[in-house]
Amino acid sequence: MNNSNVVHGLPINGKHNGRPAIEALAGGSFLASYWYARPGSNKIGKQVDQAIELVGEDEIFFLDNGAFTAFKNGISIADDAAYLDGYFDWAADVLKRCPQAVAIIPDVIDGDTADNRRMISEAIGSGIDAERLVPVWHLHEDFDYLKDLVEEFNHIAIGSSGDYWKVNSEDWKCRIAKMFGFLDALFEDDEFAAAYVKPRIHMLRGIAVMDAWEFDSADSVNIAVNHNAQKKRGEDLDAFRARVETKAKNGHGYADPKLGTIAEIAEEIAAWKLKRIAERDAALVEDNIINFKAAA
Structure with missing residues (x-):
């Protein structure tokens, strides 16, 4: 067993022991998609607030x-400025209220490196702290781009794409093995290892394979979609969750432990901002004193 995060996709509907089913996931990790929270299509209801x-x-x-859901529907969010602005505003609001939250940078699933670099630039330009942004490296993209992301971010999501679209296919497993081999080779270089830390690796749609690889976290909607059916088979939501999470946590993560938790990073950012504000205010006071003395 390890401290990896098993992330449950929302929304989850129905009841458990007379209470909303989401409450049975208390103390766990969550994923909410803006695709379901955006104005005019709010299928997620109050569950974002509940997850916080x-x-x-x-x-x-x-x-x-929401890029994955949009992609499955033949839609790209990459050039929809209103959608992207809405996502960044929504994410910024949740990030302020939830120190455990991070925002996945909008991505072009079948795009190239240039497309996804543009998305990173837009995300950073949104004003969200880079430490709380998670870029997506797609399995069809080159390893040089993955190296760039390791140098720029401490948290990277992996997206299945191209010839590696189907999670746990033979091609997918071969590509994932090469990915971890590439990462290991990077950190076997003493100079590189001294300059960077092993990032958190999140596998999108990957809870089912989490125990077989060094993922620090993975998500799926398995619990949300199937808990009612499992109940009919005699397995209630508590037991279903325990079984899924126990299996997923049989693996071990990749990240350097010194990264700390997401909440700890958020607290460090907040403390740094307060320090900068205090320094700025102190400098303004000093300037005012100097100006006052000069005028006298």
Whole structure:
């Protein structure tokens, strides 16, 4: 068993022991997609607010941009300025209220490196702290781009794409093995290892394979979609969750432990901002004193 995060996709509907089913996931990790929270198509209801209250102290609340769902519907969000602005505003609001939250940078699933670099630039330009942004490296993209992301971010999501679209196919497993081999080779270089830390690796749609690889976290909607059917088979939501999470946590993560938890990073950012504000205010006071003395 390890401290990896098993991330449950929302929304989850129905009841458990007379209470909303989401409450049975208390203390865990969540993923909410803006695709379901956006104005005019709010299928997620109050569950974002509930997840903020229910997420565990050392867990993660992923804010997903909805690119995958849009892609399955033949839609690209990459050039929809109104959608992107709405996502960044929504994510920024949740990030302020939830120290465990991180925002997945909008991505072009079948795009190239230039497309996704543009998305990173837009995300950073949104004003969200880079430490709370998670870029997506797609399995069809080159490893040089993955190296760039390791140098720029401490948290990277992996997206299945191209010839590696189907999670756990033979091609997918071969590509994932090469990815981890590439990462290991990077950090076997003493100079590189001294300059950078092993990032958190999140596998999108990957809970089912989490135990077989060094993923620090993975998500799926398995619990949300199937808990009612499992109940009819005699397995209630508590037992279903325990079984899924126990299997997923049989693996071990990749990240350097010194990264700390998501909440700890958020607290460090907040403390740094307060320090900068105090320094700025002190400098303004000093300038005013100097100006006053000069005028006298």
